[in-house]
Amino acid sequence: MPRRIPGLVVASLALLATSSLEVQVPLLSSEPTPAIRGPLIEVGAGQWNLSVGPEPDSTSHLVFDTVASLLQRWPNTRYRNGHNVVPGIIPVGTLIYHGRETQEIPNGPEWVAMDPELSRGFCVGFGESGCWHLTFVSTRPLKVLYFDGSSGAKMAGGSLDTQDYVAWNKSHPEWVLNERKRIADLCHWGKKYNLDGLFRYVHLFFSEIMVCDFTSGVQLVSSIQLNPESEPWFRSGDIPPTPTRGYVPPQSSLWLEYKMVEAGTWYHFYPGEGRVKLDLTRLISFYDTDMFPSLIPLRSGLDRLQHRVAGISDRDVQQFHQRLDEVLQDYHSSESSSFTSGSVDWRTLYQVTRDRYADRLQILQYILSATDPTAENYSKNHTQTASNAMYRLQLMLTTYALQTARPPTLDTGVDKDLSWASPVYQYCATTHTSALYPFKASFTKSEHLLLSALEGTNREICRVIVRLWAEGIEAGVDPGLPLWPIGRGDGNVTDEYWLPMLKHWKNDVEGLMSWLEWSIWLKCRPTCDMEEICYMPTWPWFKNTPWPTFDSAPRAKGSLAPGLGDPDEEEWRNPLPRCIRRMEPFDWRNP
Numbered sequence: 001m002p003r004r005i006p007g008l009v010v011a012s013l014a015l016l017a018t019s020s021l022e023v024q025v026p027l028l029s030s031e032p033t034p035a036i037r038g039p040l041i042e043v044g045a046g047q048w049n050l051s052v053g054p055e056p057d058s059t060s061h062l063v064f065d066t067v068a069s070l071l072q073r074w075p076n077t078r079y080r081n082g083h084n085v086v087p088g089i090i091p092v093g094t095l096i097y098h099g100r101e102t103q104e105i106p107n108g109p110e111w112v113a114m115d116p117e118l119s120r121g122f123c124v125g126f127g128e129s130g131c132w133h134l135t136f137v138s139t140r141p142l143k144v145l146y147f148d149g150s151s152g153a154k155m156a157g158g159s160l161d162t163q164d165y166v167a168w169n170k171s172h173p174e175w176v177l178n179e180r181k182r183i184a185d186l187c188h189w190g191k192k193y194n195l196d197g198l199f200r201y202v203h204l205f206f207s208e209i210m211v212c213d214f215t216s217g218v219q220l221v222s223s224i225q226l227n228p229e230s231e232p233w234f235r236s237g238d239i240p241p242t243p244t245r246g247y248v249p250p251q252s253s254l255w256l257e258y259k260m261v262e263a264g265t266w267y268h269f270y271p272g273e274g275r276v277k278l279d280l281t282r283l284i285s286f287y288d289t290d291m292f293p294s295l296i297p298l299r300s301g302l303d304r305l306q307h308r309v310a311g312i313s314d315r316d317v318q319q320f321h322q323r324l325d326e327v328l329q330d331y332h333s334s335e336s337s338s339f340t341s342g343s344v345d346w347r348t349l350y351q352v353t354r355d356r357y358a359d360r361l362q363i364l365q366y367i368l369s370a371t372d373p374t375a376e377n378y379s380k381n382h383t384q385t386a387s388n389a390m391y392r393l394q395l396m397l398t399t400y401a402l403q404t405a406r407p408p409t410l411d412t413g414v415d416k417d418l419s420w421a422s423p424v425y426q427y428c429a430t431t432h433t434s435a436l437y438p439f440k441a442s443f444t445k446s447e448h449l450l451l452s453a454l455e456g457t458n459r460e461i462c463r464v465i466v467r468l469w470a471e472g473i474e475a476g477v478d479p480g481l482p483l484w485p486i487g488r489g490d491g492n493v494t495d496e497y498w499l500p501m502l503k504h505w506k507n508d509v510e511g512l513m514s515w516l517e518w519s520i521w522l523k524c525r526p527t528c529d530m531e532e533i534c535y536m537p538t539w540p541w542f543k544n545t546p547w548p549t550f551d552s553a554p555r556a557k558g559s560l561a562p563g564l565g566d567p568d569e570e571e572w573r574n575p576l577p578r579c580i581r582r583m584e585p586f587d588w589r590n591p
């Protein structure tokens with residue numbers, strides 16, 4: 001392909017953008033060069049300095065990752081302290097399930113599941129009366145409020161914070177297990193907004209709705225008595241066998257619980273739970289530093305797993321309620337989704353960005369790990385590693401590498417800031433969002449946050465990869481050319497020559513990845529075999545906690561939080577995935 005093409009495309013994009021943007025965006029360069037004309041590229045702007053990363057208090061990456069992870073179980077199991085509250089709709093015709101000991105329709109608020117595998121679990125062990133399994137269907141769109149994180153996990157430590165501040169304006173750790181009070185107060189609060197329910201994730205395995213009123217918006221489809229799960233099937237008229245006649249009751253009830261773990265794996269990753277349609281134009285994020293500045297110092301120095309909402313100032317709680325009022329007051333369940341009202345599809349836009357880099361950064365990190373003598377892929381051929389890494393960087397940047405961005409000639413000396421590559425950085429960082437600027441006037445507060453978080457995240461990714469790429473070019477690692485290091489006239493260098501640069505690349509890529517903290521990168525390694533599934537440890541099943549039976553679950557050890565020195569403490573503080581068995585003998589510890 002002729003080398004001129006990229007420049008032409010940029011030029012025509014810029015022209016297009018100029019015509020529609022002229023009201024909002026000033027033309028920046030008085031002497032435009034053909035390939036970088038227009039508002040897309042501000043040549044020489046100091047803010048595109050490749051040496052300057054994000055502010056330490058920036059939360060772009062946190063807004064980005066939590067929003068990109070909405071409704072997906074895997075990330076919300078690891079980062080269980082939710083930071084987003086989002087209004088949503090459950091469309092008409094959605095089935096919801098409720099297990100109980102009687103066949104009556106509940107006359108007050110109750111918990112229902114989106115998957116029968118879960119609600120079934122709630123009628124285990126009710127003895128003679130068996131299990132009444134009620135199925136309902138929504139008869140109109142239901143208006144719900146979604147709490148992200150493991151918002152249904154009865155755990156101390158922050159997973160219930162956002163609900164506490166909705167219901168009580170205060171964190172109430174002593175009510176962690178007081179689910180009755182929680183549902184009553186949340187439903188009472190939601191009345192003024194005609195909320196039909198509250199939507200939560202009970203970490204690993206299921207979504208749950210706290211339905212406020214079973215006489216409105218839902219209709220009973222069936223009320224069926226199911227065989228108690230722990231009871232074997234006998235032929236009618238058979239006398240149930242007794243242990244003396246050879247019948248051995250199941251030794252563990254693990255297989256009962258396994259079905260819930262399994263159902264959860266269906267929604268681990270994007271798009272996750274599809275049965276609720278969130279309206280991101282009304283999203284409230286506690287990582288919004290303009291709205292909730294009091295949380296900034298509370299997070300300082302803490303690991304992301306420890307971030308929580310408890311401790312927020314009274315003024316910020318007021319802001320929260322004011323914003324809740326704004327987003328819920330005029331939100332009608334007849335708006336089946338925000339898209340029909342013409343808003344940007346933020347969820348997809350975020351996902352596209354994550355797709356664009358998740359795999360590519362991971363393979364780059366893998367390639368660079370070849371410089372580490374302890375790595376599985378250690379290679380002494382650093383020349384090869386440099387060339388592999390540069391190839392990956394070029395792949396990521398091929399759509400942003402402007403023809404006009406060239407390193408200065410050798411006699412001008414080394415450009416430490418690599419400022420010749422700034423236009424590539426800027427183009428990479430803005431091309432996916434600048435086209436949205438004309439719509440800014442109609443954005444909600446939430447959308448301004450979404451746009452700036454997306455830009456902040458994209459910008460840092462671009463900064464790091466453009467910097468490494470530019471260094472590679474300066475160093476002479478261009479896969480299209482023979483290796484020809486700058487300043488080494490004879491081109492005769494040893495493998496060792498590349499090592500310092502590669503080590504610093506490795507650090508930078510790892511630094512970027514730990515800033516982004518995408519849970520999609522947390523996988524079981526080596527991958528689990530056919531008899532196992534990859535499990536993200538969480539309440540109530542940590543490594544050492546006995547797998548509880550359901551009627552003891554809420555009181556089981558680990559339901560609040562493992563204590564200091566508890567063998568489960570480490571997994572509780574930093575849950576990392578591991579394989580567990582999915583066939584007999586079941587085991588939630590290590591296989």
Ligand SMILES: *[C@@H]1O[C@H](CO)[C@@H](O)[C@H](O)[C@H]1NC(C)=O
Pocket residue numbers: 046049050051052417419
């Ligand atoms: C870029 O940032 C670095 C580090 O803060 C600074 O030393 C350098 O002068 C800046 N370069 C430009 C062109 O502003």
Ligand SMILES: *[C@@H]1O[C@H](CO)[C@@H](O)[C@H](O)[C@H]1NC(C)=O
Pocket residue numbers: 167168169317318321322
């Ligand atoms: C919480 O705060 C909001 C706003 O300040 C107020 O309207 C509401 O009544 C408070 N709720 C409770 C339970 O105190």
Ligand SMILES: *[C@@H]1O[C@H](CO)[C@@H](O)[C@H](O)[C@H]1NC(C)=O
Pocket residue numbers: 367370376377379
């Ligand atoms: C990494 O190691 C695996 C085997 O451990 C090998 O198949 C692969 O080619 C290596 N890749 C690189 C880039 O060295």
Ligand SMILES: *[C@@H]1O[C@H](CO)[C@@H](O)[C@H](O)[C@H]1NC(C)=O
Pocket residue numbers: 381383384
């Ligand atoms: C290192 O890799 C390069 C590029 O593939 C290759 O040409 C060279 O022979 C390798 N060097 C050694 C010592 O294997």
Ligand SMILES: *[C@@H]1O[C@H](CO)[C@@H](O)[C@H](O)[C@H]1NC(C)=O
Pocket residue numbers: 490492
């Ligand atoms: C490359 O450098 C080595 C060691 O410095 C030297 O022995 C060799 O002759 C050089 N090769 C060329 C082609 O200059």
